[in-house]
Amino acid sequence: MTPPSDSAAEVLPDYLRSVYNWAYLTPWLAPLLDRQLVVQTILWGNAQKLIDEVLSELAPGQTVFQPAAVYGDFSRQVAAAIGPGGRLEVRDIAPLQVNLTRRKLADLPQAHVAWGDAAAPAATGQFDRVACFFLLHEVPDDMKERIAPAMLSLVAPGGKAVFVDYHKPRGWHPLKPLMRRIFERLEPFAFGLWDREIEAWAGPLAQEFTWRKRTRFGGLYQVVVAERR
Numbered sequence: 059m060t061p062p063s064d065s066a067a068e069v070l071p072d073y074l075r076s077v078y079n080w081a082y083l084t085p086w087l088a089p090l091l092d093r094q095l096v097v098q099t100i101l102w103g104n105a106q107k108l109i110d111e112v113l114s115e116l117a118p119g120q121t122v123f124q125p126a127a128v129y130g131d132f133s134r135q136v137a138a139a140i141g142p143g144g145r146l147e148v149r150d151i152a153p154l155q156v157n158l159t160r161r162k163l164a165d166l167p168q169a170h171v172a173w174g175d176a177a178a179p180a181a182t183g184q185f186d187r188v189a190c191f192f193l194l195h196e197v198p199d200d201m202k203e204r205i206a207p208a209m210l211s212l213v214a215p216g217g218k219a220v221f222v223d224y225h226k227p228r229g230w231h232p233l234k235p236l237m238r239r240i241f242e243r244l245e246p247f248a249f250g251l252w253d254r255e256i257e258a259w260a261g262p263l264a265q266e267f268t269w270r271k272r273t274r275f276g277g278l279y280q281v282v283v284a285e286r287r
């Protein structure tokens with residue numbers, strides 16, 4: 059799908075404009091943030107480990123759906139893991155992010171980037187893998203309830219959806235009070251992942267999947283793999 063222009067504000071959801079304007083919609087700042095070092099810093103040095111969790115679920119030749127752009131190297135590493143015989147479909151709801159990601163992946167013929175809303179993907183049931191990397195914590199709860207099942211609906215029989223995102227850290231975690239403050243100020247929708255499992259956000263379709271969850275870094279992050287039976 060052809061992305062609307064960078065200034066096509068009417069396609070942007072309210073939550074993106076009101077909460078994340080600085081991070082994803084500011085043309086001069088976005089290219090500065092779109093670096094692996096920035097992602098690595100924001101994730102307390104865990105970015106590569108969490109990306110590796112996704113890569114461990116991939117194999118050459120697979121088809122992968124990525125519902126939203128990710129700053130840094132994530133998409134390039136996914137594209138490398140599936141190789142030239144695979145296909146990576148990346149979508150994003152912000153035209154600016156579509157254009158940035160297109161440029162970033164231009165030399166990788168297996169990568170295709172287009173505008174799209176993760177809550178209403180055009181395709182169904184055709185991907186070997188869905189890689190949902192730190193999207194759910196950035197959307198309001200009513201969108202979590204739409205995006206989680208939408209991601210499952212894209213998975214082919216025997217395929218997997220891999221969700222990597224925040225999780226409620228253990229009680230003793232030294233960063234818990236700070237993360238609470240950061241969420242209150244900058245990431246207000248992230249608490250929905252502290253309070254409820256991703257499986258629960260996915261609704262009735264979750265029953266068609268086998269779920270595995272592992273937590274990382276004292277429980278601050280979760281890797282959830284849902285495999286379609």
Ligand SMILES: C[S@@+](CC[C@H](N)C(=O)[O-])C[C@H]1O[C@@H](n2cnc3c(N)ncnc32)[C@H](O)[C@@H]1O
Binds near residue numbers: 176191
């Ligand atoms: C994947 S999330 C966060 C990733 C992580 N914080 C990082 O390092 O970039 C960020 C992206 O989600 C996109 N986004 C938000 N809501 C969306 C939706 N409903 N559909 C598709 N993309 C969406 C934003 O435009 C933004 O580019």
